[in-house]
Amino acid sequence: MAVKTKTGEHSARDVFLKYGIYFILLFIVIVLAVTSPSFRTVTNLTNVLLQVTTYGCLGIGMTFVILTGGIDVSVGGIMVCAGSVYVILSQAGMAEGLNIFMIFIVALIFGVVNGYAVAYIGMPPFLVTLATQCIGRGMSLVFTGGASYRDLGATFEFLGKTKLLGISIQIWVMLLLFAVGYFLLHKTVYGRKLTAVGGNLNAARVSGINDRLITCSAYIVMSLLCAVAAYLTMARLGSYYSAMGDGIEFMVIAAVVIGGTSMSGGSGTIIGTLAGTILIGIINNALNLFHVGAEWQDVAKGAIIFLAVLFDAIKNKAKTSD
Amino acid sequence: MKKKVMKAMGILVMAAMLGTSLAACSSSDGESQEKTAENGEEQSAGEESGGSKKLAVMMHSVADDFIYCCGKRAEEYGKEQGYDVTFYDADNEADTQASQVDDVIASGFDAIVLAPVDADAMSDSVMKINDAGIPVTLLDRTVTEGAYVALNQANNVECGYEGAKQIVEQAEKQGIAVEDLKVLELQGMLSSTSGRERSEGFQQGAEELGFTIVSSLPTDWESEKAYNATLDALQADPDINAIFCASDGVMADSVINALDQLQLLKNTGEEGHIVIVTVDGTPGVIQYIKDGQIDAACSQPAYAMAEGAVDYLTKALDGEEEADACIDNSLNPTTITADNADDDTLWGNNVES
Amino acid sequence: MGGENRNVLLKMEGIDKRFPGVHALKSVDFSLEPGEVCAILGENGAGKSTLMNVLGGIYSPTAGKITIDGEEVVFHNAKDAEKKGIAFIHQELSLFPQMDIASNIYISNLPHSRGRILSKKLRQDTREILKRVKLEHRKPDEIVGDLKIGEQQLIEIGRTLIRGIKVLILDEPTSSLTNAEIEILFEIVRELKRQGTAVIFITHHMDEIYEICDTLMIMRDGKRIMKCGVGDISRTEVVNQMLGHTAEEQYCHPERKYGQEVLAVKGLCRGSRLQNIHFSVRSGEMLGLYGLLGSGRTEVLRSIFGLDKYDSGEIIYMGAPVKIRKPKDAISLKMALVTEDRHKEGLILEESVRFNMTLANLKAIARGIMVDRQKEKILSKSGISALRIKTPSANQQVKYLSGGNQQKVVLSKWLNTDPRLILLDEPTRGIDIGAKQEIYSIIERLLQKGVAVIMVSSEIPELLGVCDKVVVLKNGQQVCELTNDKDLHAAALLEAAMGGE
Known part of the structure; x- marks a missing residue:
């Protein structure tokens, strides 16, 4: 079949599919700003950013993973497991710096296992990461017995309480990570290879790209961001608790997909993920600002995920009909 | 010893989740337990020092410090009473707990202390326990069907109601009149019995005592959601001057950190202090009360509940109490304020950190 | 011929089919008598598959009518055709590999009573079918995925036997079969023939045509060229008719200067897919690889480039033996692969x-x-x-x-x-004439610069126009290597690939 020659012009549909998230985000922001005086304040903006730091960090890594055509549902398990290792080491009186290092090491181990299983053994990513999620959660219970811990240490205090230019340092960390993620994905050779592997695995392989290593690396990036997310969450809440990150993977995936990353891999941007993350943050924020009860909050969240998947499906359909 | 049990439990949970070695794991577990049971038979049943009667302590979620302490106390007290105790955690999943109950029945336990995940969802499991002829006492939550020796429950409605009373009382100390109170209610998981009842009790109290709840937000017993809800609620209604937390184990740190973030954290007595009353009375909250950041907590009588539960089982095994007596004990909460925060009988002061 | 007054089972008259931009069938007539076994021949794109898809109800014709047993029929989908007794066995099997033989055969027609499957009857009926397709040694409850490919194909045929079939269409049925399996297939065909079922073969294998078929029809460019008894035409004539007059049309290329040997393949084997392939190509030289679908031509390129593993054989590149495990190795040796x-x-x-x-x-x-x-x-x-x-x-x-x-x-x-060796797999497929010429001239420029080129193509004129020599493959075996001088004709290539004398 010959491919139709379209010379350059983008249809309105293409534009909507590509930039739809920004329109929606803008629309919702305007509606909320008009209807809710408490929404349109600087404090609320920083509140929203603070609330999405965990989603945001995870979203960056999830973008990498989903770009390769995979999925990682183990993020909550990695977070809680890494956090639990931190607290037991702290309890045992080890130095804080070393313990924080261990957060990253534990997460890295999970990332390597996920990546190796998916890329080199060829196990299905959803099931691999579901298994490692359970392992992570189970291990955290083994380590802590499910108890909560507070007084985590000086750097947690620092991250949790320090402000820079009136904005919590956690937000700066998240924005910095987005910048790094943007640079990695869109400006480096590595990002090229990642996009190529996700866009067309066979073509990438024929072109001499080590597709397995690239796929594996996405899961490792993801796991390291889980470590950061765990660190920030514990700092923000001032405590470790065993339900940390429970069910977070679905909101993160929703944020990434709403941000325009295709579940089938290949196309996606870090900026889109930031927008998707903020959109979800704003919706959660608005639900609280408008005193929406528990039942309707769940309905709303279900609707968000549904819309995200719907959006992706429409996009894929548009792609295949080209 | 405790740590070992916890470890074994953790590994069990892990294996179950992995879905690979569940059968192997629980069967080998069962074997070792059967062995102890055989040994037990040689000794006379029901004796106080009888040694090896097998007791299962099955908690709905150890993530909650209170239920953890409850379970730990039941475990400890059970051992003191000479039981061979195994500890289970259902991680707030009804399915998990149901299969744990099946395992416990299959492994031939003699008695069960059960803190059900949910009243409706666990009814079938309790009836299975009844069919197996194992005496069971319920902790913390009831079931809608099935027989039990006794139910030792903190009166959750009362906890909420007492919370409302404390809000008013502590606000007065702060110089806030009832009619000026603007309260944020942080609810638990409304699909859980205790979450629902505490909210009911609190709202009933608010109505009777005549103060305004400006916002009731869900947290699903999750710290992060409590943190976000606190930020948002104070954004929407900056004049909130009191907060009620349906459970302090998962919410207290979040609320304090969120207030700190908003630079609204003041000690009791200071101008602009936001009155905080919580339910549960965890060690952390007792510390906050001592530090003057939280005003009061409605603490559940965890020790009485746990010990009572084990005692009822002993009685049932000795034939002093019917296995289907269904005695309902609703224990009223103990209020903790700065005045009695050092009391040694509070469970929160008996938790190892 | 002269079958006008004999009884006709199937008659297709003036079948015309247009796709956007392509006139695939141009008023084709085709008829079959009961018990006739007919081969349909033609180059790729001659319209064989389109015609069969029309008969199988997969495409609706733009014009023309189909009659079966004197009754005019209109097929809206494959199901309609099935109801009228047309059975179409595609190259890709449509079995359920995880299910057992009985369920596969009776999937759309399970014997049941009040929703319950009558498994005894099912097994009995299945045994009958298995007997008819010469698979008596298989049990109805064996899993289809565990059978050999050839046996699966027989199961697929067996599946059509449960309903009365009048016409059986077999699309390249023998490409994955062993000789013994082909023999069984032919026996089944002969039995169907005795029962009055007509069979249509789409095949490229001359030997098979002469062994099993009564008649053959040749198509070219969407037109019916001729239909006659197999005894009435020689193999060479068949090939000439398939190619038509356009076959001798030549592309011209300037003089090329050959340099040192760039690549030599010696005794390349990969299971049954490739057996003892050997050729070499020099710098500035263009080697063509010709073969019919499934002959192993693409596999040769993939093995060289490290995309597929090979079992034995040697690859010598720039005078030294090399081991290429993955495309990256090939690229660092300055090879390039333009995939199909x-x-x-x-x-x-x-x-x-x-x-x-x-x-x-x-x-x-x-x-x-x-x-x-x-x-x-x-x-x-x-x-x-x-x-x-x-x-x-x-x-x-x-x-x-x-x-x-x-x-x-x-x-x-x-x-x-900056490659020294370029492997091209069907580089001009699906692109228009102008672009084709441009691509040839790009390749020519590379050749003049001293790059070595290996090109797989199924278009004979293209190979004759641009290659210096052509290696012909058939069923994974190298048939011959022909130098492209003035004496090399299209017919020679096609005959070699189809297995003529």
Whole structure:
């Protein structure tokens, strides 16, 4: 079949599919700003950013993973497991710096296992990461017995309480990570290879790209961001608790997909993920600002995920009909 | 010893989740337990020092410090009473707990202390326990069907109601009149019995005592959601001057950190202090009360509940109490304020950190 | 012939089929008598498959009518055709590999009573069918996926036997069968023939045609060329009729100077797919690989390039034996592979022209770990102008380019790696004449610069026009190597590939 020659012009549909998230985000922001005086304040903006730091960090890594055509549902398990290792080491009186290092090491181990299983053994990513999620959660219970811990240490205090230019340092960390993620994905050779592997695995392989290593690396990036997310969450809440990150993977995936990353891999941007993350943050924020009860909050969240998947499906359909 | 049990439990949970070695794991577990049971038979049943009667302590979620302490106390007290105790955690999943109950029945336990995940969802499991002829006492939550020796429950409605009373009382100390109170209610998981009842009790109290709840937000017993809800609620209604937390184990740190973030954290007595009353009375909250950041907590009588539960089982095994007596004990909460925060009988002061 | 007054089972008259931009069938007439076994022959794209898809109800004809047993029929879908007794066995089997034989055969017609499957009857009936397809040694409850491919094909035929069939269409049925299995298949065909069922064979294998078929029909360019009894025509004449007059049309290429040997393949084997392949190509020389579908021509390229593993054999590159395990090794040896399917293996359609162009040689646009946009821009611009790629800009997504321009992007990607050996797999498939000529001239320029080229193609005129020599493959075996001088004719190639005398 010959491919139709379209010379350059983008249809309105293409534009909507590509930039739809920004329109929606803008629309919702305007509606909320008009209807809710408490929404349109600087404090609320920083509140929203603070609330999405965990989603945001995870979203960056999830973008990498989903770009390769995979999925990682183990993020909550990695977070809680890494956090639990931190607290037991702290309890045992080890130095804080070393313990924080261990957060990253534990997460890295999970990332390597996920990546190796998916890329080199060829196990299905959803099931691999579901298994490692359970392992992570189970291990955290083994380590802590499910108890909560507070007084985590000086750097947690620092991250949790320090402000820079009136904005919590956690937000700066998240924005910095987005910048790094943007640079990695869109400006480096590595990002090229990642996009190529996700866009067309066979073509990438024929072109001499080590597709397995690239796929594996996405899961490792993801796991390291889980470590950061765990660190920030514990700092923000001032405590470790065993339900940390429970069910977070679905909101993160929703944020990434709403941000325009295709579940089938290949196309996606870090900026889109930031927008998707903020959109979800704003919706959660608005639900609280408008005193929406528990039942309707769940309905709303279900609707968000549904819309995200719907959006992706429409996009894929548009792609295949080209 | 405790740590070992916890470890074994953790590994069990892990294996179950992995879905690979569940059968192997629980069967080998069962074997070792059967062995102890055989040994037990040689000794006379029901004796106080009888040694090896097998007791299962099955908690709905150890993530909650209170239920953890409850379970730990039941475990400890059970051992003191000479039981061979195994500890289970259902991680707030009804399915998990149901299969744990099946395992416990299959492994031939003699008695069960059960803190059900949910009243409706666990009814079938309790009836299975009844069919197996194992005496069971319920902790913390009831079931809608099935027989039990006794139910030792903190009166959750009362906890909420007492919370409302404390809000008013502590606000007065702060110089806030009832009619000026603007309260944020942080609810638990409304699909859980205790979450629902505490909210009911609190709202009933608010109505009777005549103060305004400006916002009731869900947290699903999750710290992060409590943190976000606190930020948002104070954004929407900056004049909130009191907060009620349906459970302090998962919410207290979040609320304090969120207030700190908003630079609204003041000690009791200071101008602009936001009155905080919580339910549960965890060690952390007792510390906050001592530090003057939280005003009061409605603490559940965890020790009485746990010990009572084990005692009822002993009685049932000795034939002093019917296995289907269904005695309902609703224990009223103990209020903790700065005045009695050092009391040694509070469970929160008996938790190892 | 003269079958006008004999009884006719199937009659297709004036069948015309147009696809957007393609006139696939041009008023084709075709008829079958009961018990007739007819081969349909033609080059790729001659219209054989289209005609059979019309008969099988998969395509509706633009014009023309079909009569079966004197009754005019209209098929809206494959189900309609099935009801009228047409059974179409495709090359790709449509079995359920995880299910047992009985369920596979009776899937659409399970014997049941009040929703319950009558398993005893099912097994009994299945045994009957198994007997008819000579699979008595198999039990009804064996899992189909565990059977050999040939046996699966027989199961597929067995499936059609449970309903009365009048016409059985077999599309390249023997390509995956062993000789013994082919013999069984032929026996089944002969039995069907005795029962009055007509059988249509789509095949390229001359021996089979002469063994089993009564008649043959030759198609070319969507037209029926002739139909006659197999005894009435020689193999050479068949090939000539298939090729028509256009076969001798020649492309011209300038004189080429051959240099040293670039690649030599010695005794390359890979299971039953490739057996003892051996050839060599010099710098400035173009080698063609010809063979019919499934002959192993693509596999040869994939094995050389490290995409597939091979069992034994030696690859000698620039005079030294090399071990290529993955494409990266091949690329670092300065080889390039333009794959057959540019959508599946050549391009990342969602990405831009520049993205695709630089993919095989990312080092060229790297500065440290970063992509140097400036270098990328220069490289892609020069690629676009050198190959005259029609695109509004280097940022255009390649999915919006025409097939010919997409192929040029793939070529450009490989030219950026500065290759010494280029492997081309059907480089001009699905692109228009003008683009074809441009691609030939790009390749010619490379040859003049001393690059060695191996090209797989199923178009004989193309091979005769641009190659210096042609290796012909059949069923994974090398039939011959022919030098492309003036005496090499299309018929020789086709005969070699089809297994004529």
